Amino acid sequence: MQLSIVTLFPEMFAAISDWGISGRAVKQGIVTLEYFNPRDYTMDKHRTVDDKPFGGGPGMLMKTEPLVAAINAARGVIAGSIEPAKVIYLSPQGRPARNQDIVELAMLEKLILVCGRYQGIDNRVVESEIDEELSIGDFVISGGELAAMALIDAMIRFQPGALGADDSAQQDSFANGLLHCPEYTRPQKVNGQGVPEVLLSGDHGAIRSWRLKQSLGATWLKRPDLIEAAELDQEQQELLEQFINEYQSQ
Ligand code: 9WO
Numbered sequence: 438m439q440l441s442i443v444t445l446f447p448e449m450f451a452a453i454s455d456w457g458i459s460g461r462a463v464k465q466g467i468v469t470l471e472y473f474n475p476r477d478y479t480m481d482k483h484r485t486v487d488d489k490p491f492g493g494g495p496g497m498l499m500k501t502e503p504l505v506a507a508i509n510a511a512r513g514v515i516a517g518s519i520e521p522a523k524v525i526y527l528s529p530q531g532r533p534a535r536n537q538d539i540v541e542l543a544m545l546e547k548l549i550l551v552c553g554r555y556q557g558i559d560n561r562v563v564e565s566e567i568d569e570e571l572s573i574g575d576f577v578i579s580g581g582e583l584a585a586m587a588l589i590d591a592m593i594r595f596q597p598g599a600l601g602a603d604d605s606a607q608q609d610s611f612a613n614g615l616l617h618c619p620e621y622t623r624p625q626k627v628n629g630q631g632v633p634e635v636l637l638s639g640d641h642g643a644i645r646s647w648r649l650k651q652s653l654g655a656t657w658l659k660r661p662d663l664i665e666a667a668e669l670d671q672e673q674q675e676l677l678e679q680f681i682n683e684y685q686s687q
Contacts, residue, residue, distance in 0.1 A: 441511035444552040447472035462599040478506035496556040527581035531570035543595035552581030618651035654680035
């Protein structure tokens with residue numbers, strides 16, 4: 438997968454290109470990251486990348502011409518392919534991204550991610566250059582880079598070969614749309630708190646069933662919207678009913 442990133446701060450992306458699972462995927466060539474810095478597409482002596490908003494007020498916007506030039510350069514480098522690359526802008530005004538969006542984006546051969554800074558970009562650039570505006574949550578951060586990195590990391594995890602076999606299997610178990618069950622490691626007592634007995638039993642069937650039940654219960658408690666959307670099979674419905682009964686009798 439080829440990811441072209443339009444950003445004033447390409448160095449920030451070392452956080453994903455140099456570390457951990459995403460870093461390994463980059464080194465293995467599973468994903469290719471390329472950067473297009475609007476500052477490199479400026480024409481003036483001061484290499485200006487910001488500009489004042491019409492209507493006045495405090496704050497600046499990204500200067501339009503260098504931004505559009507950088508986006509077009511990103512399109513050009515990956516031209517020669519059948520399909521034009523999809524262009525995504527990360528902003529709090531975007532549609533909230535979900536796991537299924539990541540799954541679908543991860544299947545694309547190429548993608549252009551536009552990272553805004555300051556108070557954002559000229560709306561005509563959104564209308565003419567951006568295919569989709571995505572958010573990673575209802576909060577404002579200082580620029581699109583951290584949001585882009587979160588998306589990229591999540592997409593990398595769906596690339597074949599990016600995860601080890603163990604992690605791949607785990608990722609599968611998240612695909613059911615449920616929250617993860619509680620986990621415990623050593624020591625067996627922490628601040629006088631023990632570990633659920635079943636996890637020490639060695640009974641793999643019982644452990645699997647307990648974990649599924651806790652997943653369903655955690656999702657029901659913390660994310661009722663996800664339970665609503667999930668299509669639970671017979672076993673899952675029964676385990677959730679058990680969880681709810683036990684929860685309500687406590
Ligand atoms: C900055 C600002 C400063 C003063 C008054 C109003 C203001 N609004 C903004 C603003 O929204 N800046 C954004 C910074 C412009 C687009 C890039 N930035 C950004 C992206 N912040 N947060 C995101 C983001 C992206 C995806 N998901 C969540 C947040």
